[in-house]
Amino acid sequence: MTIQEKLPGGRREMTGTQSIRRSFAIVRHLAGASQEGEKLVDIANAMELPHPTAHRILKALEDEGIVERAEGTQRYRLAAETAWLGVAPFNRCPITRYASPHLDELVAQTGSSVLLSVPSHIDSVYADRRIGNLPSLLSQAEIGSRRPLGAGTGGRVMLAHMSPERLDSVLEQNAARYAQYRAGPETVRRDVAEARAQGFLVGNSPLSREGRVVAVAVRDVTGRAIGAISLVGPRSQGFERRIEGLLPQMRGAAREIAARIQQQRVTMRCQMPIPPRAAAG
Amino acid sequence: MTIQEKLPGGRREMTGTQSIRRSFAIVRHLAGASQEGEKLVDIANAMELPHPTAHRILKALEDEGIVERAEGTQRYRLAAETAWLGVAPFNRCPITRYASPHLDELVAQTGSSVLLSVPSHIDSVYADRRIGNLPSLLSQAEIGSRRPLGAGTGGRVMLAHMSPERLDSVLEQNAARYAQYRAGPETVRRDVAEARAQGFLVGNSPLSREGRVVAVAVRDVTGRAIGAISLVGPRSQGFERRIEGLLPQMRGAAREIAARIQQQRVTMRCQMPIPPRAAAG
DNA sequence: CCGCCGCTGTCCGGAATGTGGAAAGCGGCC
DNA sequence: GGCCGCTTTCCACATTCCGGACAGCGGCGG
Numbered sequence: 001m002t003i004q005e006k007l008p009g010g011r012r013e014m015t016g017t018q019s020i021r022r023s024f025a026i027v028r029h030l031a032g033a034s035q036e037g038e039k040l041v042d043i044a045n046a047m048e049l050p051h052p053t054a055h056r057i058l059k060a061l062e063d064e065g066i067v068e069r070a071e072g073t074q075r076y077r078l079a080a081e082t083a084w085l086g087v088a089p090f091n092r093c094p095i096t097r098y099a100s101p102h103l104d105e106l107v108a109q110t111g112s113s114v115l116l117s118v119p120s121h122i123d124s125v126y127a128d129r130r131i132g133n134l135p136s137l138l139s140q141a142e143i144g145s146r147r148p149l150g151a152g153t154g155g156r157v158m159l160a161h162m163s164p165e166r167l168d169s170v171l172e173q174n175a176a177r178y179a180q181y182r183a184g185p186e187t188v189r190r191d192v193a194e195a196r197a198q199g200f201l202v203g204n205s206p207l208s209r210e211g212r213v214v215a216v217a218v219r220d221v222t223g224r225a226i227g228a229i230s231l232v233g234p235r236s237q238g239f240e241r242r243i244e245g246l247l248p249q250m251r252g253a254a255r256e257i258a259a260r261i262q263q264q265r266v267t268m269r270c271q272m273p274i275p276p277r278a279a280a281g
Numbered sequence: 282m283t284i285q286e287k288l289p290g291g292r293r294e295m296t297g298t299q300s301i302r303r304s305f306a307i308v309r310h311l312a313g314a315s316q317e318g319e320k321l322v323d324i325a326n327a328m329e330l331p332h333p334t335a336h337r338i339l340k341a342l343e344d345e346g347i348v349e350r351a352e353g354t355q356r357y358r359l360a361a362e363t364a365w366l367g368v369a370p371f372n373r374c375p376i377t378r379y380a381s382p383h384l385d386e387l388v389a390q391t392g393s394s395v396l397l398s399v400p401s402h403i404d405s406v407y408a409d410r411r412i413g414n415l416p417s418l419l420s421q422a423e424i425g426s427r428r429p430l431g432a433g434t435g436g437r438v439m440l441a442h443m444s445p446e447r448l449d450s451v452l453e454q455n456a457a458r459y460a461q462y463r464a465g466p467e468t469v470r471r472d473v474a475e476a477r478a479q480g481f482l483v484g485n486s487p488l489s490r491e492g493r494v495v496a497v498a499v500r501d502v503t504g505r506a507i508g509a510i511s512l513v514g515p516r517s518q519g520f521e522r523r524i525e526g527l528l529p530q531m532r533g534a535a536r537e538i539a540a541r542i543q544q545q546r547v548t549m550r551c552q553m554p555i556p557p558r559a560a561a562g
Numbered sequence: 563c564c565g566c567c568g569c570t571g572t573c574c575g576g577a578a579t580g581t582g583g584a585a586a587g588c589g590g591c592c
Numbered sequence: 593g594g595c596c597g598c599t600t601t602c603c604a605c606a607t608t609c610c611g612g613a614c615a616g617c618g619g620c621g622g
Contacts, residue, residue, distance in 0.1 A: 016580055017341035019609065020304045024345045031366045035373065040570060050611050055571065060298035064305045065402045074570070080374050080507075083367030084401035085312045087408055088425025090364035092316065120365035121346045127368055144369025226361075297609055300580065321599060331582045336600065355599070 022049065023057050027066060028121060030078050032146030037075030095218065095227050096128045098260040102253035103130045106231065110246060112239070113138045115230040117154040117215075119162075122173050123147065124155040127227065137211040137232050148174040150188040151181040153203035153213040154228035159188070160195035161217050161225035167192065200247055210235045214243050218254045221262050229254055303330065304338050308347060309402060311359050313427030318356030376499065376508050377409045379541040383534035384411045387512065391527060393520075394419045396511040398435040398496075400443075403454050404428065405436040408508065418492040418513050429455040431469040432462040434484035434494040435509035440469070441476035442498050442506035448473065481528055491516050495524050499535045502543050510535055 029046055030038065038046075044054035058076055061067040065081040099116050106114045107130035115138075116128040123146040131138055149155045149170050159167050171185045178184050195201035195217075205211025212235050218227040229250055233239035310327055311319065319327075325335035339357055342348040349360035380397050387395045388411035396419075397409040404427040412419055430436045430451050440448050452466045459465050476482035476498075486492025493516050499508040510531055514520035 016337055019300050020341045023301045052611055056297055060301045078370045080370050081401055083371035084399055084406045086364035086367040087406055089359045089361050091424045093361050118365055120362055125365045125368055143372045333582055
């Protein structure tokens with residue numbers, strides 16, 4: 001089976017790096033997977049790769065130290081190495097470090113759960129969190145877990161403060177993935193516009209039916225989103241009414257975090273470049 | 282030029298993943314490079330790759346979001362993405378988080394600079410630090426910067442509490458690199474033995490001639506090293522005499538950090554697998 | 563006990579992918 | 593203008609990677 005057959009419009013991009021891209025796609029996939037790791041077959045299926053190919057790549061990743069087998073089982077998961085590779089970049093933009101006290105304060109004063117999200121490639125990652133009075137609302141929001149950027153309220157608020165090119169690119173690439181969050185590119189684009197207009201966004205938690213979410217963006221000096229703070233509360237009149245009052249504090253936290261990052265000696269571009277669209281199918 | 286010509290003893294390993302390994306070697310290299318990034322040619326030279334090859338790989342890494350061009354220049358450096366990929370593994374072993382207050386305490390009470398190192402592949406990485414009275418001693422120890430595991434005192438202390446296989450593998454692979462730190466595998470092995478025997482190690486700072494270093498290992502529940510705490514002081518009688526007195530506090534800090542990590546719900550293997558030796562030359 | 567099943571790991575012929583020498587931009591400096 | 597250092601593109605070649613087929617392995621049920 002040749003592949004050259006495809007490429008209808010003669011589009012020919014991202015050539016000569018197939019295996020590298022595949023390996024990073026696997027890393028990204030595992031980054032969002034559960035702590036217990038994933039079986040080879042599941043990874044292969046998720047990546048739409050034949051088992052032997054996935055196996056070969058994972059073996060390479062394993063002895064590069066990027067991936068390890070969860071104890072007892074044969075399941076693959078990311079190893080600590082992955083964290084240490086990111087130490088230097090993290091210290092140029094230590095958003096979790098500076099956000100930490102603000103998250104503490106928010107959960108203490110509101111009782112709602114708090115999430116800190118950051119954009120990674122075309123995903124939104126939970127970088128940190130605090131659990132409030134209703135832990136059930138957060139059941140799926142493990143630290144490090146991922147969703148398509150734009151699926152959740154935090155993601156939409158971040159998209160609202162990204163370059164138009166990046167917004168388009170993300171929406172295009174995530175279009176199919178939105179379905180399982182009962183959304184589509186249009187829904188997302190509408191909320192993004194709203195978030196941009198009012199400076200925050202209220203939405204439903206796609207994780208649990210009863211959750212309601214308020215999110216504001218954390219923006220760097222250029223105005224670009226480098227993260228989002230979300231408060232998660234119950235679907236109740238009480239919470240809905242309090243939202244208005246919560247906003248100033250959330251905005252203040254976002255501003256202070258951004259300011260502290262800005263103070264750092266090395267100014268860094270915290271936002272990502274525009275992810276390239278996938279090859280023509 | 283065929284490569285098949287080599288392989289004297291018929292050794293044939295790590296096949297079918299050349300480009301993946303190369304790309305991660307580049308990532309590792311950049312992880313240790315300076316904030317300002319590196320030029321294409323320098324990367325290519327360091328990796329012993331032809332420029333076009335390095336270029337192709339870097340381009341792939343760039344639109345995977347792993348690498349970015351430093352603002353203004355064309356230099357390559359790791360992007361924030363790298364940090365977010367590591368969020369989940371980091372939260373299984375958040376050594377910097379738990380170490381932070383202990384580092385504060387150590388620098389406050391001793392006035393010496395403090396370093397937290399972690400093992401990454403065959404390197405030692407500075408995961409965090411506190412600057413004491415003599416900042417000059419730390420000039421080269423940026424957070425995220427790397428040295429061959431075993432080149433410094435912290436690295437030797439970590440090696441002292443790793444599996445014999447891993448020790449051998451690291452020594453073999455780093456043998457050549459030790460030269461520029463005025464050491465060799467034998468020197469390292471001797472210090473490793475000493476560190477294992479006495480539970481700590483005193484050595485010279487390879488970074489600045491005048492520095493003197495005391496290091497203890499942070500060990501997980503199985504006894505394996507997951508990091509090292511180092512105190513850096515001047516080459517003076519005064520500092521030398523105080524070392525004895527500093528040890529209990531350092532040991533205490535190491536134990537408490539390990540204990541807190543242990544308390545976490547998910548027990549994790551913090552140490553790395555044995556890195557494979559390079560292909561036969 | 564043996565066959566079945568789901569999964570992991572290995573083999574190997576074939577070709578697409580990755581390679582790297584050569585050369586073309588590109589900007590700065592003398 | 594010519595030189596120089598660096599980045600980027602090109603393209604023919606063959607090495608690296610691909611993936612179907614199969615072997616191995618442990619658990620389960622008949």
